[in-house]
Amino acid sequence: MKEDFLHYLWRFKKFDTLHLKTSNGQEITIINVGQYLEQAGPDFFNAQIIIENQKWAGNVEIHLKSSDWYVHHHEKDAAYENVILHVVWEHDTEVFRKNNSEIPVLELKGYVDKEVLTNYQRLVTPKSWVFCEKQLGDLDDFVLKNWQERLFFERLERKSKAIYELLEQTNRDWEAVLFCMLAKNFGLNTNGETFLKIAKAIPFSIIRKESFEVENLEALLFGKSALLDLEKEDAYFKDLKFRYFYLLHKYQLEPDNEGQLQFFKHRPDNFPTIRLSQLAHLYHLHQNLFSKINSISSITAIYQLFQVSTSAYWETHYQFDKVSPKKSKKLSKSFVDLLLINTIIPIQFAYAKSLGKEVAEDLMAMLVEVAPEKNAIIDKFDSFGIKSGNSFETQSLLQLKNEYCAGGRCLDCAIGIELLKKSN
Template identity: 70%
Template sequence: MKEDFLHYLWKFKKFDTLNLKTVNEEEVTIINTGNYLELAGPDFFNAQLKIGDQKWAGNVEMHVKASDWYLHLHEKDTAYENVILHVVWEYDADIYRRNNTEIPVLVLKNYVSTETISNYKKLKSPKSWIYCEKQIAQIPVFIFKNWQERLFFDRLERKSQIIYDLLNETNQDWEAVLFCLLAKNFGLNTNGNAFLQFAKAIPFSVIRKESFELESLEALFFGTTGLLEADKEDVYFKDLKFKYYYLLHKYQIEKVYTEPLQFFKHRPDNFPTIRLAQLAGLYYQHQNLFSKIIKLKSIDSIYKLFAISASSYWQNHYQFDKESPKKTKSLSDSFIDLVVINTIVPLQFAYAKTIDESIAEDLISILNDIRPEKNSIIDKFKSFGVTSENAFETQSLLQLKSQYCDVSGCLKCAVGIELLKNN
């Protein structure tokens, strides 16, 4: 038995509420179960109860065993002074407040049906991947779709945290925040942190001023990531290196190196050299990029904006000093999809919140037009009968797995609650 089951029972009143009595035989009437805030302190705040002939307003605390009150040191915590009822599964100790008055105890298992307990045990049966893997495909479409929308926006809230942090670091400069986010995105998983470090190391005011000269942007990007430190015979390499040190002196920028960039296990088109060159091309082609991105409402308009390629040098190079067959290094649709999912949609969401604008339908529409992501988590859900038609659905499933399935949050999940009700 786990406390989350007690929370579920109390929150949804999944027990016999008509004949409740404390261990001291006082009748209990629930007027209001209180607010389940999941914060530090008692489990339910501002409950309203009638115990015996007295009406109470206060908090409700829950434990599997009554003695857990002392195990958790609640008797020393003033936050628990206003507890008016102690709800437990097993009664094994009397509980007292700091002023030595006894706290009424309700043993909940006396009022829960065997069917409800059986359903809970079935839901929590041993899993190979997730608890509901044999049942999740049975959830009604209406319930599952509504839950996916909630999951999607919860995921956007989590992704927005880095945006708010960057806003504080950049003195509320949305253009600078976008540059940092795009840099991290262009670095992919392997080089994302290094790309974010280089983006933070260059004052965005310098990017603004130098964005009209592509070679200056490449010099700053390659120089800050440490790719210009070696000695090479390549003429373009030497030009970039000279310009990089010139720009450091011009703008009095402190020389900062990021963590080493990784080439190993990358396909050549994902080499950090190519991604840096493409990022430079994007900022050379589009000044005031934030004001353009924030207005985009369709995937086609996004593809059009990101229709850029690396500079001419990189058409027949993947690394400095190593010539390769000529190939236009443009951004692929699949790469742009990643940018949309990880940067554009979260940025639009966060910005809309700051100006109190609702764009929920626009964001869902954009991701509905993007192909579903391909990874082991999405494949595993598919093996259990949960298929995804677009990126909106895959993002929802990723949130479901990480924030509910992985932490056994079945009783906070619409899927788990529905299964518990219907098993």
């Protein structure tokens, strides 16, 4: 048994509340269980109870055993001096405040219905993937949809943290933050961190100034990625290298590169050479991209904005000095969907939040129009009866699996709480 189960029992009064007594036999009446605090200090704040006709207001602390009070050294912490009731599963020792007054103890195990315990054990018994996988198919659709909205907003909040960190690093330049976020996502999982380092190594003021010559943007991006370090006979390669060293001198940039890029296991259209060229062309076409993105509220307009290809050289190459059949290499719809999910929607959310505006519902509506993501987690949920029709739903399921299921946080999860209510 885990302590969070006791939190659940107390929070939702999932026990016999009519015949409660302390370990010393005093009658207890619960007026208010208090505010659940998921932070340092007592578990429930400002509870109200009556013990033997005496009304008390204060905090409630919950443990598996009474002796955990001393294991956690609460007797030395002033934050616990206002605890009016110690709720435990098993009472094994008396607990005292600093003034030697005894803290009343409620031992819960005698007041909890066996069915509640059975449901809890069934919920948390380890399975092959998630604890509740065999029960997911029977979940009420209303519960799932409401929980998915909460999960989606949580995921946006989590993604916003990286955006705000970049905002501080770029002197609150939102255009620069967008450039860094897009660079990371153009690099995908394999090269994302290296692309981010490349973007951060080039002051965005330089990107602004050089955006009118796409070759200069490519030279900066390819140079910082170490792709110009070798000697090649290719004329385009030599031109980029010349431009790169000219730009290093012009802007007094350090010549250091930002890491080795990975080509292995990528489809050719995802080679870093192609993605860097597409990124350069995006900023060549749109000098005020952040402003344009923030003025857009439709998926169709986003797709139009990101109709971007490579320079002519990369239509016949995937790597320097290696000619390939000619092919236009535009950003695909599925790739723009990834940018929407991982960059555009989060940065719109973070920017609106910084202005005190509420746009989460609008952003959710946009993602409902985007095709569902395809990955192992979404496939697993699908096999258990939780099917996704759009990216709003897949994003919420990724948040569910990574932030709740993976950590065994069943009793913080609306699905877990709902399943606990179900009878055998």
